Amino acid sequence: MRTCSPAVGTHQSAAVPALVVLVLGALVLGTSELAVAGLLPAISADLKVSTGTAGTLVSAYAVAVALLGPVLTALTSHLSRRQVLVGALVALAVGNGVTALAAYFPALLAARVLTGTAAAMYAVTALTLATTLTGPERRGRAVAIVFGGITVSAVVGVPASILLGGLFGWRAVYGVLAALTMGVLVTAVRLVPEPAPAPPSSLLIQLKALVRARLLVTFTINAVVTAGNYTASTYFVALLTQQTGLSTTTASALLLTSGVSGTVGNIAGGTAVDQHARHALLATMALLATSLILIPLVMTSPVLTWLVALIWAAAFNAFSTAAQGNVSLQARPATDVATAANISVFNIGIAGGSAAGGLVLHLAGFTGIALAGAALVIAGLNTALLFLPSQRKPSTRT
Known part of the structure; x- marks a missing residue:
């Protein structure tokens, strides 16, 4: 074989x-x-x-x-x-x-x-x-x-x-x-x-790698930032049709272009994390927070909302890729288990953000969910600045 x-x-x-x-x-x-x-x-x-x-x-x-x-x-x-x-x-x-x-x-x-x-x-x-x-x-x-x-x-x-x-x-x-x-x-x-077979790693060694302080901080940041995104993005179609005034068809077309932008952001995030993992993570979080802050300022303008939505989609997809890249760097020799745990973390963030967004939407409307999402992303950014020092790129030697 x-x-x-x-x-x-x-x-x-x-x-x-x-x-x-x-x-x-x-x-x-x-x-x-x-x-x-x-x-x-x-x-x-x-x-x-x-x-x-x-x-x-x-x-x-x-x-x-x-x-x-x-x-x-x-x-x-x-x-x-x-x-x-x-x-x-x-x-x-x-x-x-x-x-x-x-x-x-x-x-x-x-x-x-x-x-x-x-x-x-x-x-x-x-x-x-x-x-x-x-x-x-x-x-x-x-x-x-x-x-x-x-x-x-x-x-x-x-x-x-x-x-x-x-x-x-x-x-x-x-x-x-x-x-x-x-x-x-x-x-x-x-x-x-x-x-090629990976070096053997016992379950105990993998579990010890998973509970390293740095990795636990990274998991927390990933969950909080993902929750911040989904606090607002879960209700984005409702924002487009009820606040921006777009038809369902036009809103679908906007989401399609956002998907394309997200794909571009995904590639950019992967390339950036190979150059400097921490910088990529920080930059994508900053761009995501900025996008969420801008949404309430432009949401009555279809064109400006569309432009910000393109940046928003690219930023979150770039963040997701950078976040997974950081986990892979930090988790060796438990990369597979840590990757599975990080996927779980993303799902927890999605569920928590969607639920929080529903509550905030009821209390503070579309402006509230955008700013609440931005606040969570900024919290994740500040945590990364404080607790995640730079990490060297992986060696190409085997």
Whole structure:
């Protein structure tokens, strides 16, 4: 079986096709996660449950990612990353297939839990393999590659899923996703090489690495800044239609351009973190806070709101990539488990920010959620300035 070493990953002919496979897997994964929100009314009507009950499908997925992802990553640390990747794709295909066929809501809920668990395992393993293929000196760009697939899923995969669901029903969406996952699985078996074995690391050593003070501070910053973003972004469509006065169609077009901007920010964040991880983190947080502060000042102007939204999307996606890059640098030799934990941290931030935003929106309106989000991001920025000193770039030597 082919193997690749971090030192020579960029020189191997297998690298580019394998990276493309990892991106396609992330694209399918992201669509599997995000499409369900747009299909909730159809699912609710089909299975004869309330919309609120159907909404627990989103929560079940998030809980599986947050709780089961780190545990299974630790338990499978003795397996090769390629084996785990293949296993995660099998589970993702099964989860999407059961989602398409489920006749009762409990079965559908269980399928979403399986899909969320598989997604967490895939994301962690794909990040590790991408880093191996690109080399440690391009760790940030490896993160950007995988995260880029998830970002593109929001821009392309979700609208396509909603269109397909409107034409053929919500089950067709997950039937197609199951088939696409199988396609990625077959291609991954053929094209993704086995990485060179990593030095053995016991579970105890990994757990000790996870509780380092610096890493715990980084996790906290990532959760707080993510919460700050989602305090406002969760209700951005409502802001566009109710405050800015855009039609639903125009708001959708604006979100599409924001998705493209987010993809650019993702790439920029990955490149920047390879040059100087701490500077990249600080710069993206400062830009994100500035964007949130500007939103209340421009939200009555469609053009200015659109321009700020482009910067906002780029800033948050760049932050997410830089944040994951910083975790990877700090967590060695527990990179995989720390990556899974950081994905959980992101999900905690999303859930907490969305909930906080709903409360603030009720009390202080759209201006309130933007400023509350900015305050959380600034809190994360100040914490990073105080407690995260500079860290050297990873050595290219093996």
